[in-house]
Amino acid sequence: MQAWRVGGELGSFCMLRLSERFTSSCHGAGFLFLILALVLPAPAALADDVSLDIPIQYETLDNGLRVVLSPDDTVPTVTVGLYFGIGFRSEPPGRTGYAHLFEHLYFAGAELRGDIPFDAIIAQTGGNSSAYTRFDFTRYISTVPSNALDMILWAEADRMSAPLLTDRHITTHRNTVRNEIFLNVENQPYQGWPLIDLPMTAFENWHNSHNFYGDLSDLDAATAEDARAFFRQYYTPNNAVLVIAGDFDAETVRTRIRDWFGPIPSGPPLPELDVSEPEQTAERRRDLVYPNASQPGIAVGYHMPPRGTPEYYAMMLIDMILISGDDARMQRLVASEGFGSRVSGSINALGNAYNYQGPMLWEYNIVHPETVNSDDVLDLLEGEIARLREELVSPDEIARARAKRLVEFYISIDDPSTRDGIVDLLASFALFDDDPTRINRIEEGIEHVTPELIRETARTYLSPHQRSVVVAIPGSGEEGGE
Numbered sequence: 001m002q003a004w005r006v007g008g009e010l011g012s013f014c015m016l017r018l019s020e021r022f023t024s025s026c027h028g029a030g031f032l033f034l035i036l037a038l039v040l041p042a043p044a045a046l047a048d049d050v051s052l053d054i055p056i057q058y059e060t061l062d063n064g065l066r067v068v069l070s071p072d073d074t075v076p077t078v079t080v081g082l083y084f085g086i087g088f089r090s091e092p093p094g095r096t097g098y099a100h101l102f103e104h105l106y107f108a109g110a111e112l113r114g115d116i117p118f119d120a121i122i123a124q125t126g127g128n129s130s131a132y133t134r135f136d137f138t139r140y141i142s143t144v145p146s147n148a149l150d151m152i153l154w155a156e157a158d159r160m161s162a163p164l165l166t167d168r169h170i171t172t173h174r175n176t177v178r179n180e181i182f183l184n185v186e187n188q189p190y191q192g193w194p195l196i197d198l199p200m201t202a203f204e205n206w207h208n209s210h211n212f213y214g215d216l217s218d219l220d221a222a223t224a225e226d227a228r229a230f231f232r233q234y235y236t237p238n239n240a241v242l243v244i245a246g247d248f249d250a251e252t253v254r255t256r257i258r259d260w261f262g263p264i265p266s267g268p269p270l271p272e273l274d275v276s277e278p279e280q281t282a283e284r285r286r287d288l289v290y291p292n293a294s295q296p297g298i299a300v301g302y303h304m305p306p307r308g309t310p311e312y313y314a315m316m317l318i319d320m321i322l323i324s325g326d327d328a329r330m331q332r333l334v335a336s337e338g339f340g341s342r343v344s345g346s347i348n349a350l351g352n353a354y355n356y357q358g359p360m361l362w363e364y365n366i367v368h369p370e371t372v373n374s375d376d377v378l379d380l381l382e383g384e385i386a387r388l389r390e391e392l393v394s395p396d397e398i399a400r401a402r403a404k405r406l407v408e409f410y411i412s413i414d415d416p417s418t419r420d421g422i423v424d425l426l427a428s429f430a431l432f433d434d435d436p437t438r439i440n441r442i443e444e445g446i447e448h449v450t451p452e453l454i455r456e457t458a459r460t461y462l463s464p465h466q467r468s469v470v471v472a473i474p475g476s477g478e479e480g481g482e
Contacts, residue, residue: 071246078146079418083241084138085270101173101227105163110163113155127148135212135360143417149244153261191290202301207275236267302362303361304362311457334381356428413439
């Protein structure tokens with residue numbers, strides 16, 4: 001049974017124009033001024049007009065493929081996003097790095113087009129494409145002129161149906177992945193700190209804590225048959241979301257999708273996967289030596305509340321209060337101490353606060369002068385978290401935090417040239433929640449956060465025994481380790 005669910009009336013992703021009320025472009029300083037006007041207190045009549053209303057049409061094909069259409073004729077381009085529900089977390093033991101390896105393999109040839117790389121087809125249209133693997137998905141995204149949409153949909157259906165997975169392709173792309181590991185991790189001054197080393201410290205479940213770039217011995221053992229088995233299990237319509245956003249005719253695109261993607265058979269049921277984490281009852285800490293690091297540093301992670309809960313939205317504002325912007329508490333603190341560096345951090349350091357499903361960290365990190373002890377830096381910054389547990393945030397501070405979070409959200413979905421942010425959220429909410437219209441309700445969760453909820457969330461999720469710490473120690477340049 002196929003049924004379309006339609007939501008949203010605006011015909012442009014520059015949705016914050018608010019009909020004819022505002023005439024400035026949704027970019028640059030004018031856009032920022034508009035955003036701040038929207039997120040700071042405003043008359044009730046205006047507030048009624050500014051609710052986010054991205055147009056969404058949602059369908060599930062008989063083979064399980066979820067399809068999200070979001071028409072927008074602001075720019076004569078179209079963006080196609082294909083998301084598969086396979087990421088680092090889903091890799092079986094002994095197959096680390098396979099999700100990333102297959103991300104590369106999927107750009108090789110396919111049955112109908114032959115040994116022509118997908119990128120070559122995109123290049124012929126004057127468009128661009130990219131891909132990446134994250135904890136819970138692998139995504140492929142292409143932006144092309146509107147008149148090239150048919151070609152891209154056909155090519156996507158071709159590779160979803162039958163990609164070329166030969167020993168030659170395996171060798172070529174395995175070498176590419178190996179080079180990435182050396183370039184992005186092994187040869188970096190801080191190697192896997194904090195992106196890899198902090199999750200490996202904070203999580204106990206192997207699915208959440210293994211080295212997601214992959215063990216080189218696992219990658220070296222990969223065969224063409226392994227790749228074909230991986231494809232048959234995970235790269236199936238019933239484990240995928242197709243998002244199309246931009247300048248297109250919805251009825252025509254529905255027909256193309258049904259004709260080209262509809263005949264692709266569903267895959268087997270996905271393997272049962274337990275990614276739950278036991279309750280953390282004591283601080284976890286590792287002190288690691290990085291041979292080529294020049295300064296010490298600390299990285300701290302706390303487990304996030306479940307997605308979509310009131311506490312989850314409270315953590316979004318805590319992130320703003322503590323580390324986002326020059327007015328954030330931790331930024332002011334390290335500036336006053338003269339550290340000469342900023343505190344970095346976020347919810348889901350490899351993505352954003354919305355595009356994950358499962359255990360996740362809110363984390364912060366800082367590289368600091370050698371003249372300061374790392375434990376002293378930790379105590380200094382953790383003092384700001386202790387204040388959140390003890391005191392109520394002022395109305396002015398929570399209003400600023402809410403404004404910053406909404407500005408960040410609006411800007412992330414405001415680029416009509418690529419529509420990358422909108423495609424990402426539509427795909428994530430369809431993949432994880434079977435409800436892409438959640439994008440239109442994000443504001444509600446943020447608006448409902450109160451000072452009392454922030455204090456309770458800090459007490460529940462940000463106590464010292466719940467933190468994980470990785471201390472980066474500069475090495476001699478010869479060897480490293482714990």
